[in-house]
Amino acid sequence: MRWSSTRPRTGVWSTCNKTNSRTLDAVLACAFIVSSASAIFSFSASAEEKQLSIYSSATSYSVSVKPHDGQDYVALLELLQRLGPVTAKADGSRWKLRFKNSEAQFENGKTRVRIRGRDVNLPMSFVLDNGRGLVPVSALSILLPELLGKPITLHEPSGRLFLDNTAVHFTAQMNNAAPAGLVINFSSPVNPMIATEPGKLRMVFQHEAVVAPGSEILTFGNKLIPSATYSATNGAAEIAVSAAVPLFASFSNGGRTITISPAPQASPTAQSVAPAAATPSGQPQTAGNTITNSNLPVHYFVVLDPSHGGSERGAALSDDLGEKTATLNFALRMRQEFETHGLSTLLVRNGDETLTLDQRSGIANRAHPAIYVCIHASSEGTGIRLYTALVPAAGESHGLFIDWNSAQAASIDTSQSAATNLAAEFSKRRIPTRSLVAPLRPLNNITSAAVAIEVAPFTGGVSDLSSSGYQQQIAESVVAGILEVRAKLVAKP
Amino acid sequence: MIPRHLIIGVAVMFVVALSTGAYVWHMQGSLAKSVPDADQTHPLPPPGNGPSEQVTLYVAHDDTGSLRPQSAQIPLSGGRQERAEQLVKTLLQLYLGESSPHPIAEGAEVRAVYLVDPGLAVVDLNTAFAEKHRSGILVEELTVASLVQTLSSNIPGINRIKFLVEGEERESLAGHADLSRFYDVAGVDRMISQMQTGQ
């Protein structure tokens, strides 16, 4: 009933990891504000700490790798925690682990392990360190298939472990037509950290399982952008594009395409897109030493986010209709309707991909839309429920978490007036509508006006949700409601 | 070259790790304090026997998508923490009952409620509560609002509530209601007042 003494530790661990991905976008957004040379040097040592990244269809995360007798070890409990219910108990030199329905028994200093009643030999011995069970990284390819009941792929030299079919492939092609640029297409949306230095632009992928193309060195036969190299070390993949000129990266196609182009050097536009130009320290930025990602001039009028997708199915609306499918159908219908009215629309996903909430808000915020619309579907109740974010009360601050969670605060008034107009349009079409506020991510993390729509059946049947007539009615109401506040949305600073 | 993003990221994470550490340390401290308290109280009498007190539960109703206050008797207890746990247990019994206005999954439990000064309550749900919870914005929001309102209106001094599942932070209840945040009671009041009127 009570927290056992190990509980709080577990809590810290998971919180820190979450923070890692959650704060990433916030960090990108505020990178230019917090610019300090001393920080760079004082923290560089920990940045080099060895780690193992784990990619599954539901999540990606990293655990730290500890050296022991010249070998790399990881804490097994820590590694499994994000994959399912797991408990462990130390008893003298023995260590018992239970993961889902599998049980394993280890003994300190021994290579023999008993898993699900069978003996298995590890290449190096198990280590019990202060109650923590450490296993050699090289043993994971033996242990994990037994515990998880499915094959895994371990790439030891790069510190990456692939659990499901999570690999993200990419192709890179030079587009010689003006504006010239290197177009890199990924099989799933990506959100790398991007840094440039003279002669090079680097993209580091820690949360996406980007894997090597056929060759690790790609050449393009172009004078400005001659080549790119792929490498993977210490739990992250990197694509480094070499160039004779400063480069910048822009995202499109819902985060699936990154275009690398020569930066218009020293032009006023280049200054405005380089966040480093706004450092409060007033330090002059050297050419080509800019960080570009979060504020590229990619503008869409509306970003539509069909919630859920991939392994994250959302609600089961009926035996054969998942929420993720319904939301995508509504979003596609809305996009068509927006485009008919000449309004540019970005879909956060247009296939069945798994995206984290951070990836969704990252894609939306980079597109700088006038409005973001998040779509959910429900079999409960009738009609439409419109939501704006529940942002913390003004003046309240609990540190960085809440700051990132209240990215929406500055736009909340515009969001609410958009919601009011949408409600009016739904009512005109006699669709029952409620306007509510909700503690719903990523609504809080969106910097533009943002609303969420939860569509429930009209007359009571779940089949309404796949009816093209109902989808069209909803799409028309949304577009009409947003057109109504268009001037206000565009005028927003 | 270490990308500046990475360096700043690490610096920010360091600060975050420190503050999270401080938060958990603080929590542990409070837990240590509260456990002897619990030992001093007598075992709770089963409902229906012994002294009891009247409280107001804020019960979620799926048919209207809103909360309704409802009186209930809970066993009289010595500590605030026991009282908090009794409150949520009584609320859950209602949701698990046959004519539940807001059914939750069989096996759903609140493992514990920890009161951490100043003003923070930590509600630790079990796996079944979250894993088997119905998925949807409104349905999840009703559960969260009902727990927050029931606790904050019966236990003076609670102004923030944090939900954990099996002692760990979780991204959302069942795909929608955000569990990574701290719920401030004033914010939830706004959410509920919209719920009661938002047509």
Ligand SMILES: [Zn+2]
């Ligand atoms: Zn949903």
